[in-house]
Amino acid sequence: MLKGKAFKFGDNISTDLIVPGRLAHLRSNLPELAKHVLEDADPTFASRVKPGDFVVGGRNFGLGSSREHAPLVIKMAGVSAVLAQSVARIFFRNAINQGLPVLICDTTRIKDGDELEVDLEAGVVRDLTAGEKLTFGKIPPVMLSILKEGGLLAYIKKYGDFKL
Amino acid sequence: MGKTIAEKILSQKSGADARAGDIVIAQVDLVFVQDTTGPLTLRQFQQSGITKVANPEKTVLFIDHAAPSPSSALSNDHIFLRQFAAQTGVRLSEAGDGVCHQIVAESLAKPGDVVVGADSHTVMAGGLGAFATGMGSSDVAIAMGLGKTWFRVPETIKVLLKGAFSRGVYAKDLILHLIGMIGADGATYRSLEFAGEAVGRMSVPERLTISNMAVEAGAKVGLFPSDELTREYLEAHKRGRDYQPIFPDKDAVYEQVIEIDLSKLEPTVAKPHTVDNTATARELKGTKIQQVFIGTCTNGRLEDLAIAASILGGKQRHPQTRLIVAPASRTVLMEGIKMGYIPALIEAGAIVLPPGCGACLGVHQGVLGNGEACLSTANRNFKGRMGNPESFIYLASTATAAATALRGEITDPREVM
Numbered sequence: 397m398l399k400g401k402a403f404k405f406g407d408n409i410s411t412d413l414i415v416p417g418r419l420a421h422l423r424s425n426l427p428e429l430a431k432h433v434l435e436d437a438d439p440t441f442a443s444r445v446k447p448g449d450f451v452v453g454g455r456n457f458g459l460g461s462s463r464e465h466a467p468l469v470i471k472m473a474g475v476s477a478v479l480a481q482s483v484a485r486i487f488f489r490n491a492i493n494q495g496l497p498v499l500i501c502d503t504t505r506i507k508d509g510d511e512l513e514v515d516l517e518a519g520v521v522r523d524l525t526a527g528e529k530l531t532f533g534k535i536p537p538v539m540l541s542i543l544k545e546g547g548l549l550a551y552i553k554k555y556g557d558f559k560l
Numbered sequence: 561m562g563k564t565i566a567e568k569i570l571s572q573k574s575g576a577d578a579r580a581g582d583i584v585i586a587q588v589d590l591v592f593v594q595d596t597t598g599p600l601t602l603r604q605f606q607q608s609g610i611t612k613v614a615n616p617e618k619t620v621l622f623i624d625h626a627a628p629s630p631s632s633a634l635s636n637d638h639i640f641l642r643q644f645a646a647q648t649g650v651r652l653s654e655a656g657d658g659v660c661h662q663i664v665a666e667s668l669a670k671p672g673d674v675v676v677g678a679d680s681h682t683v684m685a686g687g688l689g690a691f692a693t694g695m696g697s698s699d700v701a702i703a704m705g706l707g708k709t710w711f712r713v714p715e716t717i718k719v720l721l722k723g724a725f726s727r728g729v730y731a732k733d734l735i736l737h738l739i740g741m742i743g744a745d746g747a748t749y750r751s752l753e754f755a756g757e758a759v760g761r762m763s764v765p766e767r768l769t770i771s772n773m774a775v776e777a778g779a780k781v782g783l784f785p786s787d788e789l790t791r792e793y794l795e796a797h798k799r800g801r802d803y804q805p806i807f808p809d810k811d812a813v814y815e816q817v818i819e820i821d822l823s824k825l826e827p828t829v830a831k832p833h834t835v836d837n838t839a840t841a842r843e844l845k846g847t848k849i850q851q852v853f854i855g856t857c858t859n860g861r862l863e864d865l866a867i868a869a870s871i872l873g874g875k876q877r878h879p880q881t882r883l884i885v886a887p888a889s890r891t892v893l894m895e896g897i898k899m900g901y902i903p904a905l906i907e908a909g910a911i912v913l914p915p916g917c918g919a920c921l922g923v924h925q926g927v928l929g930n931g932e933a934c935l936s937t938a939n940r941n942f943k944g945r946m947g948n949p950e951s952f953i954y955l956a957s958t959a960t961a962a963a964t965a966l967r968g969e970i971t972d973p974r975e976v977m
């Protein structure tokens with residue numbers, strides 16, 4: 397069971413808003429890069445987020461670049477899952493490859509600061525503040541098996557190949 | 561039941577009867593990274609437990625996103641890429657050689673290939689009939705090591721093109737129009753397959769511009785058939801033997817068909833801060849622009865330099881509008897000089913950058929000031945994209961960019977042609 401506070405973002409949160417190109421020089425210094433996570437969407441996010449919290453987006457979360465640094469720094473910030481109405485596909489696959497769950501659900505009624513509880517197995521999000529229950533779409537089986545190992549590198553280390 | 565181009569290529573490369581929705585493991589023909597995604601990819605490769613690159617001849621490390629390097633940190637990343645290439649025998653494309661996608665199109669990707677790159681605009685090689693797609697560094701690291709990756713076979717949206725562009729309207733206007741129509745997530749994880757009588761008249765450079773931006777609608781790939789014009793393009797680049805014809809089956813199954821009459825299109829502009837926020841250039845007349853940027857994988861080819869020179873040649877850029885030109889490759893730069901396009905643009909007041917990506921993604925060489933607006937021929941106008949979240953980016957064709965550089969405000973190119 398994952399538990400934490402919702403940080404609400406809008407539609408079309410691009411990879412440029414998560415880790416902009418102007419910080420390209422920090423990409424081999426991940427702890428430093430992570431201090432800027434989502435900076436251009438919310439400059440206070442990095443200092444307020446606590447381990448376990450959730451990033452909650454609207455439509456088309458993570459659109460843009462293939463830079464895997466985007467889900468990587470979100471995970472490094474301690475975020476336990478990204479919730480969004482829809483997600484760009486490169487970001488989706490990258491997040492799962494980094495062992496960061498991405499849950500597709502109707503996030504419109506989740507408010508910034510709401511306390512959430514996520515049951516990954518049951519596919520349920522409980523908004524404890526609003527007293528509401530949401531269900532999220534199933535993660536495809538291939539991706540679920542990668543997520544269960546903690547990401548693609550761990551998966552390949554274990555199996556040596558794709559076992560689909 | 562027939563197959564789409566995506567289904568045909570993924571069937572061929574997986575040995576399975578690949579149909580939309582299936583999960584397949586496909587052989588990968590070409591793998592590449594660039595200098596802002598490559599260091600992470602190579603470190604992940606080293607941590608993966610895989611000891612050898614599957615196919616070093618078909619693995620390329622490009623130094624193009626920060627080239628030449630603006631900082632010691634990025635220079636150190638470049639050292640790492642060079643050392644890895646020396647140790648493993650993979651290919652290295654040096655600073656100044658050009659933008660990865662342009663070199664992939666000129667020299668590397670073949671029709672029918674599966675190409676994976678650690679860069680979202682890898683989709684551009686779809687213009688040659690390659691199943692080419694951007695992936696993150698973990699996926700690319702494993703594809704480098706195993707020579708294969710997994711795909712969900714995408715559903716296909718057929719974009720049926722008819723008619724011909726009217727004067728002043730280009731491939732860029734078409735793709736901006738399409739994205740404006742279906743939205744920045746309108747083709748999420750779909751294959752966009754371009755078809756119709758107009759495709760047979762569309763040059764490969766035009767197709768590359770269109771495929772390049774397929775990802776801006778969320779698409780997995782943007783595929784053109786491989787036809788006689790593809791063969792001519794490959795022959796012109798001294799690799800005619802890489803040609804094979806690829807067409808979808810007549811009875812292929814499409815999720816959706818979108819028809820576009822090219823003759824009805826107008827010069828189109830994407831406004832800040834999303835690519836689907838489109839308007840016509842006419843509607844935006846009067847919008848002041850401090851910087852015009854002509855270049856990138858989307859519109860930095862010889863054909864673009866020719867258009868820009870035809871509009872700006874013998875004239876001067878507007879005094880309040882900087883003009884930056886970045887040819888997409890060394891070959892484009894050399895040809896542009898020989899053809900007189902580059903000298904004409906320099907005389908018109910342009911700053912010519914070395915071939916590379918830096919300005920487009922805000923690393924260096926064209927970062928905007930607070931409140932400034934840039935009209936760019938690139939593919940993205942996200943907030944902060946060109947290095948400053950307090951600035952504004954408009955996207956348009958090379959002709960619209962050149963006309964805007966002349967007038968200092970967004971200008972329909974038909975006014976100056």
